[in-house]
Amino acid sequence: xxxxxxxxxxxxxxxxRSYSKSDKVIFxxxxxxxxxxxxxxxxxxxxxxLIRPVLKDKTSYYATVGIFFPGDTPPTPWNLREIEAACRxxxxxxHVIDSRRSHQLAEMRKNGPEHRKSMR
Numbered sequence: 001x002x003x004x005x006x007x008x009x010x011x012x013x014x015x016x017r018s019y020s021k022s023d024k025v026i027f028x029x030x031x032x033x034x035x036x037x038x039x040x041x042x043x044x045x046x047x048x049x050l051i052r053p054v055l056k057d058k059t060s061y062y063a064t065v066g067i068f069f070p071g072d073t074p075p076t077p078w079n080l081r082e083i084e085a086a087c088r089x090x091x092x093x094x095h096v097i098d099s100r101r102s103h104q105l106a107e108m109r110k111n112g113p114e115h116r117k118s119m120r
Contacts, residue, residue: 033063
C-alpha cells in the first residue's frame with residue numbers, strides 16, 4: 001500500500017481511463033497543454049513532487065503530469081523550475097492539432113525524413 005497521494009493532471013482521455021481507478025485524476029477535457037501545466041503547477045506549489053520530467057513534446061495536443069505528495073514538505077526548486085519551464089514553453093502556442101495530425105507528427109519523428117516527404 002502506498003503511503004502518499006498521487007495526482008494525475010491530464011487532458012488525455014486514455015490516461016484518464018487508465019489511472020482513474022488507482023489515482024486521483026484531474027481530467028481537463030479540451031484543455032490546452034498550457035492549461036494542464038498551469039493546473040499542475042498549483043499542485044507543485046502546494047508541496048507536490050513531479051513523478052518524472054513533464055515536457056516531452058510541445059507539439060503534442062495531449063499533456064499529462066504525474067504528481068505525488070510525500071507529506072508536508074515545501075516544493076523543491078527543481079520541481080518548480082520544471083513545471084514553470086513547461087508553462088513557458090507552451091504559453092501562447094496554438095494546440096489546435098487534431099488527433100490525426102498528432103499521430104502523423106509522431107510517425108514523422110519515428111520514421112525520419114523520407115516519411116515526411118510522403119506526407120506533403
